[in-house]
Amino acid sequence: MTSIAPPPPTAPPVGVATPVLELDQVRKVYAGTPPVEPVRGVTLTVTQGELVAVVGPSGSGKTTLLHLMAALDRPTSGVVRVAGQTIGALSDRRVSGLRAHRLGVVFQQFFLIENLSALDNVATGLLYRGLPGAERRRLARQALERVGLGHRLGHRPTALSGGERQRVAIARALVGHPQVVLADEPTGNLDSAASADLVALLQALNRQGVTLVVVTHDHGVAAAMARQVELRDGQVVRDSGGGHP
């Protein structure tokens, strides 16, 4: 790891246990014959400042759960509350606003836009907040410096290593100082050295006050997180933290 910038002024005071993600008896059923039910009654609360791993084998419902927490999908039943707002009751514009202002998401495949520079990719994280372009780029530069990529601002994703690309994606998730950052298998496309670097970065960011939920099948990665929630067949089978870090 290279230098980490000091925490932003919006970082929450340590010790205040404000819930940022609340799931209550959440079920997700996809219609079909037979219907598929990847999430079967999950109750989970993540409070501000936590570093949570949701761990489970493939097919355990991790990704669906992440999509529900990221307000990309609505539960079939139960309640999902993000930063105090219940997403089931919100319009598309409002849910999109919640994603733009309160949530940051990191994907296994990075999903960087190939013909934009690292800086512009990160600035895209603020595009749907309606901020002016200069302000977006200023914050994007800060976010890239925060993940140690201050020297790679103008590089296209194709000119970056896998680990660097994932750090650009993390900067994009962090750039708007969201209440919670959700990461879906962030180490899935990285070699072991880059994975170790990334885990160290996530830990460092958490120490600066970033609330992180990491979905992974890798128990090694999960063990590096403060709290592990184990998922199997769409249900929580073990939770080491219970919402009080």
Add this chain to the structure above:
Amino acid sequence: MSDHGLAPPSRLRPADLLPVGTVGLRARPVRAGLSALGVAIGIAAIVAVLGITRSSQADLLAQIDLLGTNLLTVVNGRSMEGQEAELPTQAGGMLGRVSGVQHVAPTAQLEGVNLYRTDKVPSFQSGALAVRACDPALLATLDGRVRSGTFLNPATSRYPATVLGHQAARTLGIATLDQPTRVWLGGRWFAVVGILDPFPLAPELDRSALVGFPVARRLLGYAGHPSRIYVRTDVDQTTAVSGLLARTADPQRPEQVQASRPSDALTARVAAKSASTSLFLGLGAVALLVGGIGIANVMVIGVLERRSEIGLRRALGAARGHVAAQFLVESLLLATLGGVAGVAAGTAITAGVASRQQWTVLIPAVAVWGGLAAALAIGAVAGLYPAMRAARQAPTDALRSV
């Protein structure tokens, strides 16, 4: 229960719409160029057709204006041999007395009188040239110009001297009158004293050699009957005079006399030209339609290929409307690109053709604005379905599909 406050709805600044709409185009510039090409070809065809038509029409109309629409001709039909039939001897004088008539110039096609370059040319090679007797007033009546030499005057009208029409001089191979030039006319030598510029309103004179009435009567058997009379009227009296000409020229047999207005033939050519353009406009419209389908096709493929980008944007906070707007803007940009290129190409083609023909370049404004508006409309229609499809895509499906 929490102090986060309500999150504002997501928002995309209008200023950001354009750069966002060009992300796909910048990623695949060749594809963008090719798909814009179809629209460009269609618009170029339409603009060029309208521009060339308008430029050539303007040229014709300017020509007609220059020649004047107040020239009338009076003929008495044609004889069995194809010669112009005779009019009464006094016809010219009578016509001159009609009110509203400015000039009258009678001419007579001389039957059986042929014209050759020399006396060695076999008699059957007459070159379809005619010999006409005329009055020195003819030039003023037709507002014609002498290219070289002089026109007939009362003196030269009495002697074996001739003035050649433009086409007649070319057929005989006489370009200039630097040397004294003679032609073999009606079995004797005539001196060529002048060559005329073309008469667009009296093309029959272009293929004629003109001689004076006195010499025609003395040497070429002219009996005093004119066969074609040119009448220049006051501009606002042309129609009224036209109705009187037949009765005045030949009061005995007015039904055989035809009075016509040569400029009408040119005006008809203008109308004929605009009729033929509708075919080309139709072809341009088909090209435009095919171009639009091309854009729609490329956009649909783009939406399928960029599923993950759509999912990412939704995850970053884009509402459905923002995604739809992005793809619609992209389609509009593609079509506008094609439209601008098409207008430029059409203008260049028109300018090229017009400068070759020495016309004034005239591009109708409606072709330019209409072309751009058509391109925008095509872009909107072509982009609507792909944009809606992109907006409807569930973000979770888009993010899973890798």
